[in-house]
Amino acid sequence: MKSNTLTRDAAPVSLPPEKTVLDMLYYMKLTRELESRIERKLYRQGKIVGGVYVGRGQEAIAVGSCIDTRPDDIVCPSHRDMGAYLIRGMSLRTILAQYMARKTGATRGKDGNMHMGDLSKGLIAFVSMLGDNVPVATGIGLSFKMRGQDRAALCFFGDGATSRGDWHEGINMASVFKVPVVFICNNNQYAYSTPLERQMAVENVADRAEAYGMPGEIVDGNDILAVWDAATRAIRRARSGGGPTLIECKTFRMTGHSAHDDAGYVPPELFEFWEERDPISRFERFLTQRGFIDKSGIGELQHRINHEIDEAIQIAEKDPFPEPEDCLKDVYFESPTEQ
Amino acid sequence: MKSNTLTRDAAPVSLPPEKTVLDMLYYMKLTRELESRIERKLYRQGKIVGGVYVGRGQEAIAVGSCIDTRPDDIVCPSHRDMGAYLIRGMSLRTILAQYMARKTGATRGKDGNMHMGDLSKGLIAFVSMLGDNVPVATGIGLSFKMRGQDRAALCFFGDGATSRGDWHEGINMASVFKVPVVFICNNNQYAYSTPLERQMAVENVADRAEAYGMPGEIVDGNDILAVWDAATRAIRRARSGGGPTLIECKTFRMTGHSAHDDAGYVPPELFEFWEERDPISRFERFLTQRGFIDKSGIGELQHRINHEIDEAIQIAEKDPFPEPEDCLKDVYFESPTEQ
C-alpha cells in the first residue's frame, strides 16, 4: 500500500465550509459512540438481537463521502457504514430499535442490524450477499441518466466484496453505460480472517478500475478531508455526465469481524500502526491546530453525543417488539392505493 | 485494436518443427471444411438437430494453441473451438454423430453440437452458460498444483463471456492461487449482435488481466504462428509454476452468430477487412513462400480432408439414434464398480 496515502495529514487544497467541517467531526464521533454502545454495552447486556458488525476506525469513509450528498442522491451502504445512515437522517432511535429488533426499527423487526433502508432518505437496504448492491447501484444510476436527472448514487463495499461476480458485472455495466455512480471501497485489508493477498493478486483495489475503463483513486481512508475531497470530485463528475468512479479508501478494521471474533489472526502491530492513524483523533488534532474547535469544545460535543444516545436508548429500549402476526405482512404489496 | 497485431504476417523468432507446421495447416483446413459441411450442407439438408455455431475465420486460435498440448493436459473449449476437439483426437464420426444427435455422438444424444467432452482426451464439455468454464478450469489447475503435476489447462471463451461474474471469480482465483491455466479469449469483436464497445469500456480484453495481477497478451488471432508462439510460452510458464496467463486473440466472426443469423448488424466493410486476413489463406501463403508445401500439395491435402469427412458423414448418417429409455440413464452413477 502506498505509504504516502497513510502519512498524508494535510488538508486538501480547498477546505469545506466550517459548518461542514464541524458536522464531519460530529458524525464521526456520533458513529463511534453509537457503535461502541451497541457493541460493547448493549450487545454484552444481551439487548442486541443477532450479530453485530461495526466500523470502528473506518468512520471517516462513510462520513466524508456522504456529508455533501444532496437529499435526492441515493446511498447504498454496506455493513460498516453507520455514518451514512446518520447523515442521511435516520434517527438514533430508529437505528437502536432496529438493533434491538423492535417494531419501531428501520425494518420493523423483519431484518437486523445494518440492514436498514428508507427510500425517503435515499437509503437502500444492504442485503447480506456481498456485492449484490453494486449492480443495483448501477441500475439506480441508469434511471438517473435515462431521466436526465443530475442525481448521483454512492455505493459502498469492502475489499472482500470485490471478488464477487456481481461486483464485476455491476462495475462493468456502470462503466459501459457511464452512469452517475461513485463506488467506494472500504479497504480494511481483511475479509473476515482473510488478508488482502489471499483475495487478490494486485496491491490495490483501485488497480481494478482501469480494467473497466473507470477512473480509480486511492485515498487515505483515515483522513476524512482526503475522502471528502475525492468523493466530492467524483460526485461532481457523476452529476456532470462524466460517469462512474472507483474510490479505494485504505483503512483498517479496528475490531474483529463481528462482536464474537477476537481477531486473533491479525498481527498486533497492525492494530498499533493503525491506532496511531485513528481518523477521529487525527481530525481533532487538525481542527484544534486550525482553530476550528478547542479541547473543551470537543468535550462538549462528546457530551452532547452521549446525551443524544442515552435518550435514544431509553426510548428504543421501551419500544415494543412487533406482533407475531406481522410475520405475514408485506410479503407483497397490500394497500390497493399504490402506483 | 492495435493494428500492428493485424498486419503482422511474419513468423515468430522460432518456428515449430516442420511436422507441427503442416499439422497446423491440416487441422485448420479440417476445421474449416468440417464446419462448412455442417453449417452449409448438413444443416440445410435438415440433418443437424438444433442450432449450429461455427468458428469460420477463427480456426487459428484453437489449432495454434492446442497443437502443442500434451495428452495429459486439459482443454476447456468454448463454442467456436472445433479445432480443439480434432487435435485432442475426437473422431470426425463422433463429432458428426453428435451434431446429428446419434447414440454414437460424444454425448450419446444427451446434449447437442459443440457440447462435447471426453476425459480420456482431456476435453471438458462446455455448458451453455458462458464463463462457467473459467472457475472450473481454475479448479483443474488447482488440482495439478496440489498434486505437484506439471500439467497445464487451456480455457477458451469469447469476448462477451468476460462480462460474466463467473469469469471474474475464476480469473481472480486463478491468479491468487497461481494455477497452471492459460486463458484464451476469442475476441471476435461481437457477442451475438452486440459489439465490443457495448460490452466493455476498455479497448482490449487483455487490458483486464492487469486487474488480476495476471500477464495479459494480445496476439493476432488470425496468425496461427503468433497464436502458437504466445500459447507455447504461456503453457511453458504454467508448467514451470509461473501461474496463469490471459491471451487475447483478435479475430472476427466471419458468419452470423448461428446458422439462422444473417449478421445484418455487421458493417460489410468489416467482413471485407477480415476476409483479407483469413487465417488459412494467410498461412498457406506463408508456407508456400517458405517452401513447406506447394499449390498441388495444398490441393492434395484438401482432397484428403474432403475424403475423410465424406467417409465420416456416411458412417454417422447411418448411426442409430439413442433408445428413448436412454433418457433415464446416467443421471447418477450406476455401475457399482466406479471409484
Add this chain to the structure above:
Amino acid sequence: MSLTTYVEAIRQGIWEEMEKDDRVFVLGEDVGIYGGAFKVTAGMLERFGEWRVIDTPISESGIVGAAIGAALMGMRPVAEMQFADFISCAFDQITNFAAKCRYRWGAGVPIVVRGPSGGGVHGGPFHSQNPEMYFVHTPGLKVVCPSTAYDAKGLIKSAIRDPDPVIYFEHKFLYRRVKEDLPSDDFVVPIGKAAIRRNGSDISVITYGAMVYIALDAAKELEKEGIDLEVLDLRSLLPFDKEAVLESVKKTNKVILLHEDTQIGGFAGELAAIISEEAFEYLDGPIRRITAPNTPVPYSPPLEEFFLPKISDVVRVARELYAY
C-alpha cells in the same frame, strides 16, 4: 380478422405499456438492434430509443440487479433472459434482493424478468429448461406461465403494472405455433386467476403452459370413449388459483396433475398437497401426476420425445383413473 401469434402478443403487450407509461423500459442481451433472439423486442429500439431499449453485456445478474435499482427509483424495467435457462445466473439477485425488499423495508421492486422456457425444439439441457419452481418456492415473487396469445398479452401487461417482481415464463414451443384473434382494446389478464379450457365432468386435468394443448388433445380423443375431461389452465403459479383448483376437483372427484417440469419438487406436488388437505373427502381416486421424468432435458429427438409428457400418457392415465 388477423391472427396474432403468442410471441407477437408479448411484443404488443410490452410495446403498448411502453407507449402508455414512460417508466417502462426493456433491457437485456441483443434486445436492441437485433430485436431479441426471438424478436420479442423487434422494432422497439427504433421507436423508443436506446435509453428505453438497452443492449447489455452478458451479465444476467447485472441485468436483474440493474433492473432492481431502476425499479427502486420508480421505473418499470422489463428484463429479458435470452433463454430462461440463463436465469440461473441471476438466481441470487432475484431471490434475495428483489423478492425480499418489500418484506424487509417496505420497498417495492416492480420488475419483470421474462424469457423463453420449455422444450420440444431439441434445444438440449441448457435451452429447454422449465425453471418456474425455483421461483415459485420464493415468497415475494410472482410467477406466470401463459399458454395462449391472449394470456401472453394480458399477463405481460399485468406483470409490468404489478407493484411486485414478476417472473414471466413464455413457452418457446408456443411462440409461433399458437395464434388467435386478439381484441383491440387494452385488456389485461389478472395474475393468480386460472382458466377452464374445457368443461368436463369425469376427471380434472390441472396444468399450465404448453401442456394445456396436450390435455386438450387428449380430451378430444377420450371424448370418443365417453370420458369427459375438464382442463384447468393455471396461467399463474405464484399466486395460484386455489379456489378454481378445489372447485374443479370437488366437481369431478378425480385429478390428473400435468406439467412439463421435472417431477420431483414440481408444482404438481404443491397441488397434490392442497387437494389432499382441503378436498380429501371429495377424492374418488388417487391423485395422478404426469410430468417429465427426473432427468435434465435431453437433446436427441427420441430422448426428448420420451422426456416430454404426451397425449398418450394423459389418455392412458385418464382411462385408468376413469375405471378406478
Add this chain to the structure above:
Amino acid sequence: MSLTTYVEAIRQGIWEEMEKDDRVFVLGEDVGIYGGAFKVTAGMLERFGEWRVIDTPISESGIVGAAIGAALMGMRPVAEMQFADFISCAFDQITNFAAKCRYRWGAGVPIVVRGPSGGGVHGGPFHSQNPEMYFVHTPGLKVVCPSTAYDAKGLIKSAIRDPDPVIYFEHKFLYRRVKEDLPSDDFVVPIGKAAIRRNGSDISVITYGAMVYIALDAAKELEKEGIDLEVLDLRSLLPFDKEAVLESVKKTNKVILLHEDTQIGGFAGELAAIISEEAFEYLDGPIRRITAPNTPVPYSPPLEEFFLPKISDVVRVARELYAY
C-alpha cells in the same frame, strides 16, 4: 464416555476422510487459519496444510466451479458455504455444471457443498434460509439434511465418498444443542435411507432436520393423551426413502408432513403427491402440512417464533387428525 456435538461430528467426519483419502480437501471462505465461521474445519490447516485446506476469496460460484474442476480431475473437494443462504450465489454452477455432467458426457462430479442452514438463532432473512428444495428439484444432485450427530458424521462421510455431487445442509440450531456418544469405528450412514425416531401407531409425522425434535417433543406430550405418533426422519431428501414413507403411512393411515422450509414448493408437496398417488387407499384422513409460512425468515424473536413450526402446532394438528 464422551458426548460429541453435531458440529464436532461433521468436523470429525471430514477429518477422518482426509486422513484416509488424500484426494479429499476443503475449500471456502475462512476455513483455514480461522477454522470456519462455525469451526467445522478447526485444526485442519495445521494438520493438512494450506493446499488441502484452502482459504478462498469471497466467490461462492468460483468456489463451487473450482471444486467441480478438481473433482473432474479425480479429487474429492468439500466446499463450504459460510452460510447456506449464500449458496444462492453458486446456484448456476451447482445446477447447470455439477448436476448435469454425468448425464451429458458421463463425467462424475464428486463434490460436496456444505453449509449451515435453518433458523432459530435470529439470523434474519439471509442467515436462516432452508435452500434444500432449490436443489431437490435438480436431478443429478443429492441432498441430505442430518438431524443427529451420528447422522451428521455418517452422512458427511457418505457424501464425500459419493461419486455424484452432494449438497449437505447442516442445521445451525443443532450445531451445539445436540450431542451423543459416537461409536469409534468408521461408520457411514447411507444416502437415501430414512430413520424411524419413534415407533407409533396413530399418526405418522414425516420430517427432517431440526423439526425432528419438535415432532419428538410433541409425541411426548400427546402420549399422555394416548395419541401415539410415529416420527420418521427422512435424513436424505434426494434421493428420499419412498419405501419407508409409504410403509409408515400404510401402518398409521394418517400423516402429518412437517418441515421448517417455506410451504409453497416445499418437500411436503412431493411427499403428499407420492402418498396420495401410491397409498391413497390407506389414508383415513387428510394429509396435513405443518411448515413455515410463505414469507422470508424474519429476524425479531416474536416474528421468528411465529414463523417456525412449534410443538404446539404438531399437538394441535395431531389432535384434529386423531379425532378425524
